[in-house]
Amino acid sequence: MPGGGGDVLADRLVMDAVMSSCIGFLIRMVTNMKSPVHMSAKGFGITAGVLTMHMAVHRLPEQFERLFSPEWVYQVISTTDPNGILFFTFGG
Numbered sequence: 001m002p003g004g005g006g007d008v009l010a011d012r013l014v015m016d017a018v019m020s021s022c023i024g025f026l027i028r029m030v031t032n033m034k035s036p037v038h039m040s041a042k043g044f045g046i047t048a049g050v051l052t053m054h055m056a057v058h059r060l061p062e063q064f065e066r067l068f069s070p071e072w073v074y075q076v077i078s079t080t081d082p083n084g085i086l087f088f089t090f091g092g
Contacts, residue, residue: 012054012076013050016049016050016053017046017050019049019053020045020046020049020050020053021046023049024042024045024046027042028042051085052085054076054080054082055082055083057073057076057077057080058076058077058080058082059082061073061077064076
């Protein structure tokens with residue numbers, strides 16, 4: 001796969017944010033938690049998920065290949081540090 005750049009980071013962040021938002025929405029619908037405290041916790045959780053989802057891809061590549069393509073999994077594994085927060089380790 002060709003080397004990554006800023007577009008790869010943006011694409012990955014958008015995909016992670018959409019997945020995290022969908023999970024947060026489903027949990028909100030199931031638990032009916034709509035208070036400001038719960039919404040703040042959801043926002044924090046979405047942010048944490050976006051910045052650390054690549055760690056799960058490193059640990060469970062076969063499961064992510066079922067959801068996404070093997071090429072996407074390869075790209076995430078080859079361009080990220082398995083133990084670092086995304087913004088601090090990308091391209092380094």
